Amino acid sequence: MREQLIASFQHALAQTHPARLTEQHLPEEAPALMVAVGKAALSMLEAARQRFPQVPFIAVPxxxxxxVWPHFPKGRILPASHPVPDERSVEAGQAILQAISKLQPDDLLLLLVSGGGSALMCAPWGVDLATKQALTQALLRSGADIQEMNAVRKHVSALKGGRLAAATPARILALYLSDVPGDDLSVVASGPTVPDDSTFAEALGVLDKYGLEFPQVRAHLSQGVQGALAESPKPGDPLFARVENRLIGSNQGLLEAAQNYWQAQGYQAVILSDRFQGEARELARFHANLVQSIRAHQEPFRPPVVLISGGEASVTVRGSGKGGRNQEFLAWLGFYLGREGVWALAADSDGIDGNTPAAGAIWQPDTWQRAREQGLDLKTFLEQNHSHGFFAAMNDLLITGETAHNLNDFRVLVVA
Incomplete structure (x- = not known):
């Protein structure tokens, strides 16, 4: 079963590979410039370069x-930092702004966007880089969801929230891989070519909600609230008449590929949802309750059944350990199930879960007992947000390396 869990993850990644998805949506017309940004930038660009080998490009992975990054006569690869932007992120943002500003109204800009672009492509507005870095770190640790984080980031950026589209006169075809629950393109990489519904006032409200001070950020946002700064482009703005934003891949597609794998193995496989959000421990409690209901009452599904879910969990960090939302989810799932156990895998499709080198981890029916035999107290690890340390000690980490993928969280539970 362990091998099948891993195989289902690998199958889902292969079936939804960014190059494969991108190839199906490329335009007939050769663009004047191609820009790829995000964790899947290079795999998306791979397909575009095969179709348009002579077109200049900028890629920000x-x-x-x-x-060692390759050199191209007509292209630039500008690797940058994630999840917190750095000087390279600013250099990439400036390079993109300069390049797109030189395009003409008849030109076509092909933009390839995947999650992670918010940090990788950075153009601070009203704040300095050090403040933006600290703000990003604080938001990541606060428990804020992606919509809340992006409401803030869009209003301290010259690129996010539709501002990239406003910075060029060219026509734009933007192909998006979604890594957010609900596939709201205004949230993916903070929607650089998408109308923005959020406001300066909402961004200020996020800081208030999570008790984040940041005087420089607040001063900038307050100027916007007072009307002294231009809002991000909103729905109905005429500039979007020359922009086509197209969703080409999502978490739902990833989960459906996994469902097809398990059904081919003869299992009943159910997708619970691609839109789970909230604290990893609460999502784990829900999944544990569902497992117990299936076993006790054969409701809402009769066992054996494979439960598949996605979305994006969050973790309010209180300890000093290493982990990620998928390892945290799995550790809490095991804690709630106790000796009952279950076969389960939870991983981030990009191959990197939180601040660790692991994609995620695997829980086995005997994990609880093996941990006890080794003298490991799972609750202590959880209190320190150190799920990575627990799974490392158990030799149950899932290590894939970076996958050049980014379609959000992947969870599979096999309930016998």
Missing amino acids: KAEAGR
Whole structure:
């Protein structure tokens, strides 16, 4: 079963590979410029370059220590930092702004966007980089969801929230891979070519909600609230008449590929939802309750059944350990189920879960007992937000390396 869990994840990644999805949506017309940004930037660009080998491009992938990036006569690869922007992110943002501003109204800009673009492509507005870095870190640790984070980031950026579209006169075809629940394109990489419904006032409200001070940020947002700064482009703005935003891949597609895998193995496989959000521990409690109901009452599904779910959990960090939302989910799932146990895998489709080198982890029916035999107290690890340490000690981490993918969380539970 362990091998099948891993195989289902690998099958889902292969069936929804960004290059495969991008190839199906490329235009007939050769663009004047191609820009790819996000964790899947290079795999999306791979398909575009095969179709348009002579077109100049800028690609902004996540930087990888020790990786040697190729050189192209007509292209630039500008690796940058994620999840917190750095100087390279600002350089990439400025390079993109300069390049797109030189395009003409008859030109076509092909924009390839995947999650992670909010940090990788950075153009601070009204705040300095150090403040934006600290703000990003604080938001990540606060428990704020992606919509709340982006409401703030869109209003301290010259690129996000439709501002990239406003910065060029060219026609734009933007192909988006969604890594957010509900596939709201205004949230993916903070929607650089998408109308923005959020406001300066909402961004200020997020800071209030989570008790984040940041005087420089508040001063900037307050100027916007007072009307001294231009709002982000809203729905109905004429500039979007020359923009086509197209969703080409999503978490639902990833989950459906996994469902097809399990059904081919002869299992009943059910997709619970691609839109789960909230604290990882609460999502784990829901899944644990569902497992117990299936076993006790054969409701709402008769066992054996494979439960598949996605979305994007969050973690309010209180401890000093290492982990990620998928490892945290799995550890809490095991805690709630106790000796009952279950076969389960939880992973981030990009191959990197939180601040760890693991994609996620695997829980086995005997994990609880094995931990007790080794003298490991799961609750202590959870209190320290150190799920990674627990799974490392149990030899149950899922290590894939970066997948050049980014379609959000992936969870599979096999309930016998």
